[in-house]
Amino acid sequence: MKNIVVIGEVLAEILADAPGMGFLEPIALTGPFPSGAPAIFADQAARMGHASAVISAVGDDDFGRQALERLSRDGVDVSGVAIAPGHPTATAFVRYRTDGARDFIFNIRHSACGLPPDKAKAQPVLDRAGHLHVMGSSLSSPDLIAFNLAAARAVKARGGTVSFDPNLRKEMLASPGIGEAMEAVLGLADLFLPSGDELFLFTRAKKPRQAVDELFGRGVCAIVHKLGAEGVRHYDREGSQFVPAFDVEEIDPTGAGDCFGAAFTVLWLQGAPTREALIMAAAAGAIAVGKRGPMEGTSSRSDLRAFLAARGMENP
Amino acid sequence: MKNIVVIGEVLAEILADAPGMGFLEPIALTGPFPSGAPAIFADQAARMGHASAVISAVGDDDFGRQALERLSRDGVDVSGVAIAPGHPTATAFVRYRTDGARDFIFNIRHSACGLPPDKAKAQPVLDRAGHLHVMGSSLSSPDLIAFNLAAARAVKARGGTVSFDPNLRKEMLASPGIGEAMEAVLGLADLFLPSGDELFLFTRAKKPRQAVDELFGRGVCAIVHKLGAEGVRHYDREGSQFVPAFDVEEIDPTGAGDCFGAAFTVLWLQGAPTREALIMAAAAGAIAVGKRGPMEGTSSRSDLRAFLAARGMENP
Numbered sequence: 001m002k003n004i005v006v007i008g009e010v011l012a013e014i015l016a017d018a019p020g021m022g023f024l025e026p027i028a029l030t031g032p033f034p035s036g037a038p039a040i041f042a043d044q045a046a047r048m049g050h051a052s053a054v055i056s057a058v059g060d061d062d063f064g065r066q067a068l069e070r071l072s073r074d075g076v077d078v079s080g081v082a083i084a085p086g087h088p089t090a091t092a093f094v095r096y097r098t099d100g101a102r103d104f105i106f107n108i109r110h111s112a113c114g115l116p117p118d119k120a121k122a123q124p125v126l127d128r129a130g131h132l133h134v135m136g137s138s139l140s141s142p143d144l145i146a147f148n149l150a151a152a153r154a155v156k157a158r159g160g161t162v163s164f165d166p167n168l169r170k171e172m173l174a175s176p177g178i179g180e181a182m183e184a185v186l187g188l189a190d191l192f193l194p195s196g197d198e199l200f201l202f203t204r205a206k207k208p209r210q211a212v213d214e215l216f217g218r219g220v221c222a223i224v225h226k227l228g229a230e231g232v233r234h235y236d237r238e239g240s241q242f243v244p245a246f247d248v249e250e251i252d253p254t255g256a257g258d259c260f261g262a263a264f265t266v267l268w269l270q271g272a273p274t275r276e277a278l279i280m281a282a283a284a285g286a287i288a289v290g291k292r293g294p295m296e297g298t299s300s301r302s303d304l305r306a307f308l309a310a311r312g313m314e315n316p
Numbered sequence: 317m318k319n320i321v322v323i324g325e326v327l328a329e330i331l332a333d334a335p336g337m338g339f340l341e342p343i344a345l346t347g348p349f350p351s352g353a354p355a356i357f358a359d360q361a362a363r364m365g366h367a368s369a370v371i372s373a374v375g376d377d378d379f380g381r382q383a384l385e386r387l388s389r390d391g392v393d394v395s396g397v398a399i400a401p402g403h404p405t406a407t408a409f410v411r412y413r414t415d416g417a418r419d420f421i422f423n424i425r426h427s428a429c430g431l432p433p434d435k436a437k438a439q440p441v442l443d444r445a446g447h448l449h450v451m452g453s454s455l456s457s458p459d460l461i462a463f464n465l466a467a468a469r470a471v472k473a474r475g476g477t478v479s480f481d482p483n484l485r486k487e488m489l490a491s492p493g494i495g496e497a498m499e500a501v502l503g504l505a506d507l508f509l510p511s512g513d514e515l516f517l518f519t520r521a522k523k524p525r526q527a528v529d530e531l532f533g534r535g536v537c538a539i540v541h542k543l544g545a546e547g548v549r550h551y552d553r554e555g556s557q558f559v560p561a562f563d564v565e566e567i568d569p570t571g572a573g574d575c576f577g578a579a580f581t582v583l584w585l586q587g588a589p590t591r592e593a594l595i596m597a598a599a600a601g602a603i604a605v606g607k608r609g610p611m612e613g614t615s616s617r618s619d620l621r622a623f624l625a626a627r628g629m630e631n632p
Contacts, residue, residue, distance in 0.1 A: 024382045029330065029345040029346065031342055066340045088421070111426070
C-alpha cells in the first residue's frame with residue numbers, strides 16, 4: 001500500500017463567529033483550529049487508516065503544539081515537521097461573508113512553514129513515500145516549489161504516484177515562478193483534482209471534454225473535477241461519470257475539498273472501484289462541510305459508512 | 317511644546333474571553349484590538365491633545381488598516397508608518413491566567429514592524445520630534461536598536477528630551493545586543509519610567525534610594541517607579557513622593573502602564589506640578605485597567621478630570 005506524503009503549510013485558523021466583512025473591529029472569534037490544506041489532506045488519509053505524513057514546520061508555540069498533537073493523535077506521521085524557534089506557526093483568520101465568500105488574513109510566507117524546508121527532517125519521510133500529493137497552495141516560495149518538484153520526481157522514479165490539487169488562491173498568483181511550477185507538477189501527476197475553472201488552467205481547450213483529452217495527453221491518467229455543491233465528475237480513459245454531492249447543511253466548507261481529495265486518493269491508491277471511491281469521497285466532503293473548523297470534519301471509514309448507511313447506501 | 321515621537325510595534329491583539337492556560341484548543345476570542353506599547357503611548361498622548369507620532373510599519377491587511385484608522389482618529393500622526401506589502405501586521409494573542417499572569421503568542425519580529433525601518437517615511441517625522449519616548453519592548457532587532465539610538469541622539473542634540481520605559485519582556489532577553497542597547501538609551505534619558513525590579517536593571521545598588529542616586533549620576537533627572545496596583549513613587553533631585561493607585565476593578569491591565577507613562581510624560585513636558593502629573597497619570601492608568609482591550613482605555617483630559625471629580629478630586 002503506497003503511503004501518502006504531503007509537503008506544505010500546517011497552520012492555526014481563527015474563525016469569525018458571525019458572517020460579515022473583514023477584520024476592521026473587535027469581533028467574536030473562535031480558535032485556534034488546526035488547519036492547512038496539506039495537514040487536512042494527511043489527517044483525512046490517516047483517519048481512514050492509510051499511512052500518511054506531512055512535511056512542514058511550526059513555531060515553538062501553542063498553535064504548533066496543538067496542530068502536531070492533533071495530527072499525531074489521528075495517526076499522521078509528523079516526524080518530518082520541524083520546530084522553528086523564533087518563527088511563529090502560520091495563521092489564517094477566516095471570516096465568511098453573507099454570500100458565502102471568505103475574507104482571509106494569512107501569515108504563511110513569513111511563518112515557520114514559509115522557511116526553506118528542513119531537509120534533514122524531511123528526507124527520511126520522503127525516502128519512504130509511495131505517493132506524493134502536491135497542493136498548489138503550498139507552492140508559495142521558490143524553495144517549496146523546488147522541494148515539491150524534487151520529491152515528485154523521486155517518488156515517480158521509484159514507481160510511486162503523484163496527485164495534484166491546484167488549490168489556487170488569488171493571493172498566490174504573484175508568487176515568482178508559480179505558473180511554471182504548476183505546469184511542471186502537472187507533468188508528473190497521475191491523478192489530477194481541479195476545482196471549477198482550474199480544469200482549464202493548463203489547457204488550450206476551454207471545454208471539459210477537450211481539456212480532459214489534453215490532460216490525458218500530458219500523462220494524467222485520472223481526473224476528478226470538483227464542482228462544489230453540485231458534485232464531481234470523474235474522467236479516465238474508460239470514460240466519465242458524475243456523482244452528485246450530498247445535500248447537507250453547510251456549516252463551514254473550509255477543508256471539505258481537502259477531505260474529499262484525500263478520501264478519493266486513498267481509495268484510488270487502494271484500487272477501489274471508481275464509483276465507490278467517488279461516493280465515499282463525497283461523503284467525506286459532506287461530513288467536513290457540516291463541522292465547524294477546517295480539520296474538525298475529517299472522518300474515519302466507519303464515519304463514512306455510517307453517513308452512507310443513514311442515507312440507505314450500505315454498499316456504495 | 318515638545319511633540320512626542322515613539323518608534324516601535326503597532327499590532328493587532330486577540331484576547332481570549334475566559335482566563336486559562338495557553339492556546340491549545342479552540343476557545344472564544346475577541347479581536348482584533350489595536351495595540352502595541354508605542355502605539356498606546358502615542359494614542360494616550362494624542363487624546364490628551366499633545367502632538368504625537370508613531371513610527372512603525374503594518375501589513376497591507378485589515379489589522380493594519382484598523383490600527384492606523386484608530387490612531388489617526390485619535391490624533392496621532394501616522395505619516396511615519398510604512399505599509400509593507402507581503403508582510404503581515406504584527407499580532408499578539410493574549411490569555412489571562414486565573415492568577416493574573418498572561419500567556420502570549422506574539423508575531424512581531426517576522427511581521428511588518430520587524431522589518432528594517434523605512435527611513436524615508438520616518439525621517440521627516442523624526443526631524444520634527446521634540447521628545448522621543450523609547451520603549452524597551454521595541455528594541456527587538458539590531459536595526460530597531462540603531463534607529464532608536466540615532467533618533468534619541470538627534471533629538472538630544474537639538475535640545476529635545478528623551479523618556480525611557482524598559483518594558484522588558486522575557487522573550488526579548490535573547491535578542492542580540494539588548495543589554496548594551498538599554499544601557500545606551502538610559503545614558504540619553506531624561507525621564508526614566510521603570511516598573512518593579514526594572515528600577516535595578518542598570519544599577520549596582522539593589523535598594524531604591526541608592527539605585528536612584530546611581531541613575532541621577534548617569535544623567536536621568538526624573539524617575540517614575542511604577543509599582544503596579546500599589547501606585548508609583550516619583551524621584552527627582554528635590555525629593556521623592558508616593559502616589560497610590562486608584563482602587564478600580566481590573567478588567568484588562570494590558571496597556572495601562574503605557575497610558576500612565578504617556579499621561580505623565582505629556583504633563584511633565586508641559587511643566588505641570590509633579591503631584592498633579594502623577595495623579596492624572598494614575599487616573600489614566602486606572603481608566604485603562606477598567607476597559608477591555610489594550611488601547612480601548614486611552615483617555616482625554618476631560619475623561620481624566622471626570623474620573624477625578626467622581627472621586628472628589630477636582631484639583632489634583
